[in-house]
Amino acid sequence: MRLVDRSNIIRGLVLAAGVLLAAPLSVSAAWLGYKNDTAGVMVIQTSVVVNGRVILGKAHSLYPGEVAWDNIAAPGPHTIAVYDPKANNRLVLQESLAIQNQDIFLSAQMQAMPQVPGRAPQPPRLRLVPTKLPGPPGVIPPKLTQPPANAPVPPRASLPPTAQPKSPPPAETPNTPAPKAETPKDKGAGKDVPAPPKSPPADAPKPKSGG
Numbered sequence: 001m002r003l004v005d006r007s008n009i010i011r012g013l014v015l016a017a018g019v020l021l022a023a024p025l026s027v028s029a030a031w032l033g034y035k036n037d038t039a040g041v042m043v044i045q046t047s048v049v050v051n052g053r054v055i056l057g058k059a060h061s062l063y064p065g066e067v068a069w070d071n072i073a074a075p076g077p078h079t080i081a082v083y084d085p086k087a088n089n090r091l092v093l094q095e096s097l098a099i100q101n102q103d104i105f106l107s108a109q110m111q112a113m114p115q116v117p118g119r120a121p122q123p124p125r126l127r128l129v130p131t132k133l134p135g136p137p138g139v140i141p142p143k144l145t146q147p148p149a150n151a152p153v154p155p156r157a158s159l160p161p162t163a164q165p166k167s168p169p170p171a172e173t174p175n176t177p178a179p180k181a182e183t184p185k186d187k188g189a190g191k192d193v194p195a196p197p198k199s200p201p202a203d204a205p206k207p208k209s210g211g
Contacts, residue, residue, distance in 0.1 A: 030072045032097075033105040033133070036062035038126070042092070042108060043083040046070055061085065062108075067134070075100045082108065082126060093126045107131045 034044050041064070046057035060068035072078065082093040097104070106128040113122035 030075070030099055030101050031103040032070045032072050032078070032099060033067060033103070034060065034062065034069075034128075035067045035105070035107050035131075035134075036064055037107045037109040039064055041085055043085050043089065044068065044108070045081050045083070047079045047081070048074070048076065050074075072099050080106070080128060082128075093128065095128055103133055105131055105133045 032046065036042055041061065043059050043061050045059040048055050048057075057070050060070075062068055077096055077098050080093075080095050080097055081091060083089045084092050107130075108126060108128055110124040111127045111129075112124050115121055
């Protein structure tokens, strides 16, 4: 059995390590974020040219105050376009941005333009302003905060009592006195009762008897 020279093995390992060290290190992906700091809705979309071909990113429809993120896999120049969905997706702004391996956060806001005396006033224009990241680099802030699955459900507020219809008041009845029971005395009241015969006076002549 032929023995392998140890020096050749060591030389091969050194060459392999040199090849690994000479290879370019992979660049970590960066995040590109946007926030709509205007009073209207907008659509933001990135694009990049790879081998002479334009590759479009995801179109983000952002309402005022909303945030969206894109993962930038390869560094280089990227084009950011802003469209107005209420005007048939008219192109409002287009800027080029060189992105490396660092996260970038842009604020879409209206900025006042310098005014020239004697000329018509210039309206504010849309600008993409780099601003502070809302979170640590490399961390995507959640768009919506979801409560944990085991979070207790807060009690619901009690509903107001249902108003019951009031019943109409009872009809008032006239106070009719109850009929009284008639007494023998009352029965004779109002009738012509003959007066008792008067006794003759003491000096009246007595009637004569016939005979």
